[in-house]
Amino acid sequence: MIPRYSRPEMVAIWSPESKFRIWYEIEAHACDAMADLGVIPRENADAVWKAKDVEFDVARIDEIEAVTKHDVIAFLTHLAEHVGSEEARFVHQGMTSSDVLDTALNVQLVKAADILIADVEALLAALKRRAIEHKDTVRVGRSHGIHAEPTTMGLTFARFYAEMDRNLTRLRTARDEIATGAISGAVGTFANIDPRVEEHVCAKLGLVPEPISTQVIPRDRHAAFFACLGVVASSVENIAIEIRHMQRTEVLEGAEFFSMGQKGSSAMPHKKNPVLTENLTGLARLVRMSVIPAMENVALWHERDISHSSVERMIGPDATVTLDFALARLTGVIDKMLIFPQNMLDNMNKFPGLVMSQRVLLALTQAGVSREDAYVMVQRNALKVWEERTDFKEELLSDTDVVAALGADAIEEKFDMGYHTKHVDTIFARVFRD
Numbered sequence: 001m002i003p004r005y006s007r008p009e010m011v012a013i014w015s016p017e018s019k020f021r022i023w024y025e026i027e028a029h030a031c032d033a034m035a036d037l038g039v040i041p042r043e044n045a046d047a048v049w050k051a052k053d054v055e056f057d058v059a060r061i062d063e064i065e066a067v068t069k070h071d072v073i074a075f076l077t078h079l080a081e082h083v084g085s086e087e088a089r090f091v092h093q094g095m096t097s098s099d100v101l102d103t104a105l106n107v108q109l110v111k112a113a114d115i116l117i118a119d120v121e122a123l124l125a126a127l128k129r130r131a132i133e134h135k136d137t138v139r140v141g142r143s144h145g146i147h148a149e150p151t152t153m154g155l156t157f158a159r160f161y162a163e164m165d166r167n168l169t170r171l172r173t174a175r176d177e178i179a180t181g182a183i184s185g186a187v188g189t190f191a192n193i194d195p196r197v198e199e200h201v202c203a204k205l206g207l208v209p210e211p212i213s214t215q216v217i218p219r220d221r222h223a224a225f226f227a228c229l230g231v232v233a234s235s236v237e238n239i240a241i242e243i244r245h246m247q248r249t250e251v252l253e254g255a256e257f258f259s260m261g262q263k264g265s266s267a268m269p270h271k272k273n274p275v276l277t278e279n280l281t282g283l284a285r286l287v288r289m290s291v292i293p294a295m296e297n298v299a300l301w302h303e304r305d306i307s308h309s310s311v312e313r314m315i316g317p318d319a320t321v322t323l324d325f326a327l328a329r330l331t332g333v334i335d336k337m338l339i340f341p342q343n344m345l346d347n348m349n350k351f352p353g354l355v356m357s358q359r360v361l362l363a364l365t366q367a368g369v370s371r372e373d374a375y376v377m378v379q380r381n382a383l384k385v386w387e388e389r390t391d392f393k394e395e396l397l398s399d400t401d402v403v404a405a406l407g408a409d410a411i412e413e414k415f416d417m418g419y420h421t422k423h424v425d426t427i428f429a430r431v432f433r434d
Contacts, residue, residue, distance in 0.1 A: 001317065001318055001321040001322055001325075005283060005321070005322055005325045005326075006321050006325060007321070007324055007325055007328060009115060009324075010112060010115050010320055010321045010324040010325075011317075011321055013108050013111045013112055013115075013317075013320070014108065014316065014317035014320075014321070016058045016061075017055065017056065017058065018108070019104060019108070020056040020058070020061065020075060021056070022104040022107050022108065022205075023072070023075055023100050023104055024051060024052075024054075024056070024079065025204070025205065026099070026100050026103055026104060026183070026201055026205070027048065027076075027079070027091050027092060027095075027100065028045075028048045028049055028051075028052070029200060029201045029204045029205070030092075030093075030095065030183060030193075030197050030200075030201050031044065031045035031048045031090060031091060032045050032200065033194075033196060033197040033199075033200035033201065034090065034093060034094075034193075034194075034197055036200075037194055037196060037197070039093070039194070040090040040093060041090070043087075044087055044088075044089070044090045045090070047083055047084065047087035047088070048079075048083055048087070048088065048091060050082070050083055050087075051079060051082040051083055054082050056075075056078060056079075057078065060078055060081075061074050061075055061078045062074075064077050064078060070097075072092075072097040072100055072101065076088075076091060076092055079091065093192075093193070094185050094192035094193030094197075095183060095185060095193060096185055096186045096215060098182070098215050098216045098217075098304060099182055099183045099184065099185065101309075102181075102182055102213075102216055102217040103181035103182060103183065103201070103202075103205070103207065103217075105312060105316065106178050106179065106180060106181060106207060106217065106221075107181075107205055107206075107207065108316065109175075109178045109222075109225060109316065109320075110175055110178060110179050110206065110207070112316075112320035112324075113171060113174060113175035113178065113225075114175070115320075115324055116171055116229075116232070116320065116323060116324060116327065117168065117171050117172060117175065119323075119324055119327035119328055119331070120164055120167055120168045120171060120232070120327060121168065122327075122328075122331050123164055123327055123330060123331045123334065124161060124164055124165060124168065126331050126334040126335045127157050127158075127160050127161040127164060127334055128157075128161055128432060129335075130154075130157045130334055130337065130339075131154045131155075131157035131158040131161055131428070131431075131432075132154065132428075133154070134152065134153035134154040134157065134339060134341075135152060135154030135155075135158075135424060135428060136152055136154065136421065136424065137152055137153040137154060137339065137341050137344065138150055138151075138152055138153075138341075138344060138345065138348070138417060138420075138421065139151060139152060139153050139156070139253055139341075139344035139347070139348065140344070140347055140348040140355055145245075147347075147348070147350075147351065147354065147355055148355070149355050149356075149358065149420060150348065150355055150417060150420040150421070151420070152421060152424055153253075153254075153339060153341075153344065154424065154428070155424060155427060156242065157334075158427065158428060158431045158432070160235075160238070160239050160242075161431060161432070162431050163235050163238065164235060165431075167228075167231065167232045167235055170228045170231060170232070171228060171232065173228075174224060174225045174228040174229075177221050177224055177225065178221050178222065178224075178225045179206065179207050179208060180202075180207055180208055180209065180210040180217060180221065181198065181201060181202040181205060181207035181208070181209060181210065181217075182198065182209070182210040182213035182216070182217050183197050183198035183201050183202075184198060184210075184213045184215075186215060187214060187215050187303040187304075188212065188213045188214040188215050188216075188303065195209070214302075214303040214304060215303045215304035216300065216303075216304045216308075218298075219294075219297040219298045219300065219308055220298050222294055222297060222308075222312065223294045223295045223297065223298050225294070226290050226291050226294035226295075226315060226319060227291050227294070227295070229287055229290065229291075229319050229320070229323050230287060230288040230290070230291040232287075232323060232327075233283070233284040233287035233288055233322075233323055233326065234284060234288065236280055236283070236284050236323075236326050236327065236330050237280060237281050237284035237285075239277075239280075239330060239334075240277035240278075240280040240281050240284070240330065240333075241277075241281065243255075243256065243274060243277045243333065243337065244274045244277045244278060244281070247272075247274040247277075251343075251347065252340055252343050253339070253340055253343050253344045253347065254337055254338060254339050254340065255272065255274070255337070255338045255340075256272075256274050256275070256276050256277060256333055256336075256337065256338075257333075257336035257337065257338060258272050276329060276332075276333050277333060279329070280326055280329060280330055280333075283322050283323075283325065283326040283329075284326065286318070286319075286322050287319050287322050287323045287326070289315075290315035290318065290319040293311045293315060294311070294312075294315060296311075297311055297312070351385050351386065351389065351392070352385065352390075352391040352392055352393070353385070353391055353392030353393045353415055354382055354385050354386075354392045356392065356393075356414055356415050357378050357379075357382050357392070359414040359419065360378050360396060360402070360406075360411070360414050361374050361375060361378045363406055363410060363414055364377060364378065364402070364405055364406065367405045367406055368405070369405050377399065377401055377402055377405075378402075380399075381395040381396050381399055381402070393411065393412070393415050396411050397411055
């Protein structure tokens with residue numbers, strides 16, 4: 001990813017230096033295990049650790065790879081330059097390139113998942129704080145973009161909290177599923193390497209051995225991982241879209257914070273554009289872009305091919321770096337978001353009383369009017385409000401059929417806003433569970 005949409009901690013996971021450090025640890029731990037089993041001399045295993053503080057020369061490895069056309073061999077050749085050819089002669093014994101590549105990739109994905117989990121936890125804290133702050137701030141709910149019935153801003157934040165809480169569970173599951181390693185040799189049969197080597201290496205790296213790896217770790221694990229990232233990104237966009245709608249001039253119920261000196265438009269000085277949430281919508285598309293290729297990587301030829309490799313070299317860093325940035329940006333937006341309660345009330349009253357239509361409909365049916373007749377009675381009054389901007393309650397009080405069925409006092413009672421917010425505490429208790 002370009003620096004504009006990157007954060008250093010996540011970027012560092014995918015640097016060549018980090019990758020080669022993980023490759024080195026896999027090889028060194030494997031040598032330790034083989035020495036413990038008496039397969040190679042202990043002094044050779046110990047010699048490999050002479051490189052534990054070495055900063056591997058990426059340019060030198062690239063230079064060797066230009067000749068060998070093989071990245072793992074290039075790395076092993078460079079490692080021998082530090083350890084010594086004789087001392088390094090047992091490095092990679094019985095292993096295949098995928099043992100290193102796949103295990104290292106999963107280490108990187110686990111590290112990336114840990115950052116993303118922390119990102120979501122931070123976002124959840126921001127959403128919870130804003131939900132509690134605006135638990136009773138009434139706003140109109142919308143369906144199809146049209147006024148529906150009253151809700152609260154707190155419930156909007158709580159809804160996003162619940163969605164992101166589910167995503168936290170998904171991320172933890174995806175992390176657990178991807179946390180496997182394989183040191184099983186050619187075609188995964190352990191013919192040339194003891195399974196106990198795999199167990200040792202995985203334990204040192206915080207992984208569990210892949211039950212059956214062929215020559216690669218099965219890619220359904222990776223497909224599930226990137227699919228999870230795609231779902232999280234879609235949730236980011238879901239929240240961003242709501243904020244973008246709220247910031248529209250005609251709505252203006254909420255808005256991104258606009259800092260001192262910030263400019264909204266090069267041409268129109270009055271503009272305050274929702275640039276951060278529009279950016280989040282775009283970044284979500286980029287993360288989801290990785291999902292289909294990850295799923296297509298599941299189908300490989302026989303015990304292995306490398307059709308997945310080029311895909312993963314790109315989507316691994318791109319999807320995780322992008323999502324990390326997006327989650328952090330969204331947390332900042334939520335933390336500083338401006339809320340305009342009076343505008344929410346003004347919007348709800350743009351068609352006075354209209355949002356109470358269902359209460360009146362239900363009251364009429366409970367009073368003995370058929371649902372079909374009740375709907376006609378309510379709708380004819382509601383349409384006047386739409387067309388003439390009159391007051392819905394006043395129209396109902398002028399409708400002799402409605403008054404005959406309900407009475408004036410009952411009509412008045414149907415416009416109590418508290419009716420719609422009476423279960424907010426119950427919903428909050430379900431969402432936040434504390």
